[in-house]
Amino acid sequence: MTFTTVAAPRSYARTPRRGPVTRLLEDERWLAIVLLLPTVVLLGLFIAYPFIKGIMLSVTDTKVGVPGHFVGLQNFVNVWHDGIFRVAVWNTCIYTAIATIFKLALGLWLAVLLNNNFKGKAFTRAFILLPFIIPTVLSTLAWKWMFDPTFSVINWGLYRLGIIDHRINWLGDPDLALISVIIVNVWRGVPFFAISLLAGLQTISPELHEAAAIDGARAWQRFRHVTWPLLLPVTLVVMLFSVIQTFADFQLVYVLTGGGPANATQLFSTYAYQIGIGTGLLSQGATISLAVFPVLLVVVIVQLFYIRKAETH
């Protein structure tokens, strides 16, 4: 028979005395507060403070260097009667809606293609992220050259192919200008959709597809009844992010057209910048920026509702 010596546990009295901070953090409520604190501080500094500051500015008549007085909702009334603002609202809605639809369609198509096995898959996946990685201003400058009425490589290509016999005024024609900025936005946004949806596709078990195929489902039916329902929650989240980003887009339009010609591509953000910075009317600039908020809020609430519904389903 073997006896093992079991070391006696050290008495409580001999353990080192814990400090008050350690004891406090043993309480989960305090620990949660401490862990959340950095996030709360960051959100407060970079999200809440600018937002509240924007609201405070919008109800005053503040100009650069001139503290304002409270004017209630006068700025919102002025903005409502501003013809250029109404054009900007319309343009922003059209810009966001069309760009998001195309980004979703092309992103989904690309994701499905990339979900297959083929040679050079990893390289291709990395390559399509390029538009998303390149700084927006740089890539937009390249697009500006491509749309340049005089030096456009697109026009040159179309002309050489015999498709056109005169130059297309991409950024000079009001309708084409809006289409052009949408094209650039779609080009930049498709990789985000594609990669996010690809991640979603890879969570879908291949067994489900195999089972559907055994039951006689064709490719489209498998996509319609298996892939799409399972991908919907991810799709809605991606769309939510995209709508918010596209609605508040600034760099792309500012570099390509500056909101012209004749406000044909004027968006919320470019107009807010013109008024707030160019004219020094900070309160009116803040008002225009804040006008995005209720529209976005409705969009976000509706989308979150659908996301929850899709997840529950």
Added chain:
Amino acid sequence: MVRINRRRLLQLSGAGAATAAAGGLAGILASSRAPAYGQTTNLHWVRWSDYVPASDQLLRNKIVPDGEKALGIKIQFETINANDIQARVTSSIQSGSGPDIIMAVNNWPQLYATSLADVSDVAEEIGNAQGGYYDMCKTVGIYGGKWIGVPWAIGGGLVVYRKSWLAEAGYEKFPVTWDQWHDAGRKLKAAGHPIGQTLGHTFGDASGFWYPYLWSWGGKEVEADGKTVALNSKETIESVKFAVPFWNDCCDPGGLAWDDSSNNRAFLSGTISATNNGASIYLEAKKKPDMYLTDKGTAMKDDISHAPLGTGAGGHFALPGPFIDMVMGYSKNQKAAKDFLRWVHSKPVFEEWFTSQQGYTDGATKYWEKDPVWDKDPVMLPFRDLPNSARLMGYAGPPNQKAAEVQTKYIIVDMYAKAVQGMPAEDAVKWATGELTKVYA
């Protein structure tokens, strides 16, 4: 060791001399800062990136170091894109910190008037010593009877054109009246050399053409009271009616989307025959005669000349932009900033910079009209007289914040753009008048 509490430390650090008196050597050591007489003042000067890069190099490599030696100060010299200056001014004023001196363009000093230091003593001294400032510098640089900036120079545009192509169209000299412009432009465009002019949302060239165009017909934004909107007039409507066939018959349609550099590229690549611009196109062609060639293989610089904008019933005008050095109100170094401006604006120092511009800018005072720089190149000579035909945005009212808002919203430019895109002239003027009325309300 003398013990210094926080409040005491703040007091002491405010002035080294006081520190020495109150706390002796121990106080100085405790403040970790040298007494005032031992410190070097740091000045931060922000300017635009010049269209004549040699001038920025001269400032960076010669004038600023000379100033540091002459005044015993340290100068941080920074150049940024002109389009970014307003964002920089706004953030600096709102945060109460930033550059000590910022160069403003156009009527910007009027937008920030209450946040700028009074520099009347320096401006008056420089102005008196150099033959007096042009009226436009006074209009933009004075607010409430005080100078809010020291005028540095005046930049503006003239029509730069290809002499040989104009000659082929039957014009040995550039057309004077708008009817002549139309006739010449039609022939030039038919020959594949249209006039190039922006009608887009861009900082300088769009306003630089369309405001003087409006004035030349006798149109104006507001009356002299600066309140009564006067845009909807027979003259304005006539100007819009003329602009549509002029645009269609004479101009490059791509101009609707051009920015300030597009016409430079188009001209230098031989796509357009004429455009309203600063002298940067000619200076670039002059700098690289082997690169920019005519279709006959000769240097393009020899085929370039400059002319004023067209003349209408109201006369002929230009919209030059005064460059003004603003000493920021929040600056802790206002005295040093003023000393530096007094030095850098003085005749011998400024002359170095002015010569490097080769006529790209005019001086802010009339003295510089007699500078030898104008004798060096006859092609640049027309720029000498630019300030004499100058008007500022907001005419016939002052170039104040309202005028800036109209310009920032591109209301005048868009009035013509809308007409060119098919809106009837009366409707385009009515739209612009409505927008102006809201701004001036």
